[in-house]
Amino acid sequence: MTHRTDPVMPRSPFALLPLRSGTLFPGTTLTLPVGRTRSVALLDDLGARAILGVVTQRDPSVTDPGLGDLHEVGTLARIVQVERTRDRGYRVVLEGLSRFRLTGIARSEPYWLAEGEALEEETADASEARLLAQSLKQHVTELAARNGGSLGTVQADETDPGRVADQVAALLGLPSQKEVEVLREAEVGARLRLVASLVAEARALNDIKSKIDQDVRREVNRSQRDALLREQIRAMKKEIGDEPDGDSALAALKKKLDDAELPEEARSVADRELRRLESMAGQQAEAHVIRTYLELIADLPWSKRSAATDDVDAVARQLDADHAGLDDVKKRILEHMAVLKLTGSGRGTILCLAGPPGVGKTSLGQSIADATGRPFVRISLGGVRDEAEIRGHRRTYVGALPGRVIAALKKARARNAVVLLDEIDKLTSGWGGSPEAALLEVLDPEQNKTFTDHYLEIPFDLSEVLFLCTANDLGAISAPLRDRMEIIELQGYTTEEKVQIARQHLVPKQRKEHAIPEEVLTFTDEALRTIARDYTREAGVRQLTREITRITRAVALEVARATDQTLARVVVDAPDVAKYLGRAKFFSEVAERTAAPGVATGLAWTPVGGDILFIETSRMPGRGALEITGQLGDVMKESARAALTYVRSHAEELGVPTDAMEKHDVHIHVPAGAVPKDGPSAGVTMFTALTSLLTGRRVRPDTAMTGECTLRGKVMPVGGIKAKVLAAHRAGITRVILPARNERDLEEIPTSVREAMEFIFADDMREVLAAALEPAGNAGDVLVPPAATNDNATARTAA
16 A cells, blocks of 8 residues: 655644635646635735645535534645735635645634644555546546537546546536545545546436437427428418418317307407417417317307297296196296396396205206206306316416306306206315305306406306206305395105105106006005105105115016016005015104103204204202203203293292202203204293103193293294294194294195194293193193183184
8 A cells, every 4th residue: 555645734723715615626726716804814915826725614605614614624725826806805726736634723813724634645556546547537538528528638647546536526517515525535546436436427417418408409300390391381282272271270260269259358369369379380288278278268158049938837837847846936936037038138047946955956957947948057066165166277277277157158058058056055165265255256146247267367248147056054155145146945845745746757767767667567646655754754855766766676676587478567555665665764753752741842943854853851859950961052051941940930830849849950851962953942842841841741742842932931933934844744743833923934834734734823931831731630730820721812723
């Protein structure tokens, strides 16, 4: 092993020049600007030919480096040339001499003085080092030839391998960190191998860059050639009198735009985009974007209308043919159609059909479109949470599309279409904005005549569109959006209406889908009534449809197995239903639940229709505490406390023993504890259940009730009367107690239901007790006060 030490190491301390970036190698020169105050002071004191140390900083952003901010290996350098610059700095040329190891900073004012020691250069195998140096020079020569000679040349020869490695590293233009790694390596053979690997990396990068450059030049040449050929083809076709545009697709697009009868603003935009498209090559990505945009403009119904009829009687016949019942809803729709006929205005209407699932909201929209001769388009909004779904994406985005409203009108091809916005209450807000807020302009008759889609960026007139919205829960729709729509509520069907729907629509549809002839399968009305009453408990007819489908499938199996000789007519009657559907799923449990005192039947409203609920009460020895269970909301809990307070304050009047209140705790429970419940309309039911418990008088099993109760015993009106009464009718209840101020709501209830049920209207809780509780003799307990025992004197009954 040989060692080499250059005899130029100055005595410590010696001047030090830190470099923000870059590295000076021994045997190379480096020209650099000097502007740091301490570095300028150093060059003010030193002259040409002076020796100083040069070290690279670890972090170039540090302005006042200490020992820890500098790399431990640097280069001793000789100042070859110093020139003043206009900014009072210097431009200095340094010549690298040898390596040194930095051991300390003696001082830093007015410039840095360092302490260090010479770093000896070691050569483990001199012959190997010379071979490596020779190979390295050859690779650098080849790399320089590929770069057109811009890399530079290596001055050192193979007799000095260390200098070869240093000069090659300086030529490569490496990052400072890699240059420092080369400078730190004292063993010549290892340094040569390190530099050789860096040269190999540089060659690979150069090859990749060359390939990319060749591909780009090839693509540019191909595009230029294609453009030249297209121009030549245009010139030749022009000479022979062929299509002057040269592009039949572009000519067809122009014709579509001319036929679209665009308004002035849209025509101006289309002409501008056409000029851009004509100046582009067909293979350009932007050309495809412009062509798609122009095709959308051409396909939209700017002035096209369908030949809609305004025959109100025809609309009425279509609605009656497609839907049984819903008389109030049909009347409201016909009123709107009559207004459109009389005014002669094309201005659209915005209706919202709200009600439980399966009552025919979506099919009503299709019926209106069929009756008026307008095209029908359905937009499903369930789960939509991005504003761009309504207004579209801006064309600056890749894959941008117009919003659903514009896309629906493109599909309809008529500006007076019927557009159904289905499940509008299922809209949600996400990171992409609020689609509900975007609908405010769409559903506002004063604004939607200039609706601007983000993709189209041209105002489009929506004022002639008949918008229909459907929803299950109006509470989920924001107040501003509700204000823009006329609400039509569909509360559900009675049992007889379901039978009629099944006979006229559901059964024929299932026979057709299962390829069963009409003479082979028939349902009696009693069978359909049994299915609706004992196998479904819903406001709509979806579950009824599924049960009829089950029976039809079973009959289809019998038909498939039968031969022509054994094929017989199947008549499904009430006793046969259990054969196909099994035992009944629903039955009236009111009598069973109310057999003991303390249980009352209430009526509730839900987004999927009305329902009945039971209020159960019990008492046990205690100190008069109240326990409430059943996952009740705050309002229901307050109603329970108010009811107990009224009973306590009127205990003597109600015939409740005092010790029954003071020495017993009361527990109120509402079954179906997994379902959250809230609202004030159970107040009357809770009061009745508590009075029944404490007096021992049972509640009549054929009676249900609803209403809010005050601390003074007044019965306040509540909402959802129609849905609640229909739920009571489905459950087999024949008597309903309602607040007196809800008497006007009886007009909304179908006549068949009104005739089948008895309605008692009460202003005071005494009237409720008189109508709801059985006579005291049946229970052997205390009587209700005389003022409350005469039903005819205190409550009005509608039968």
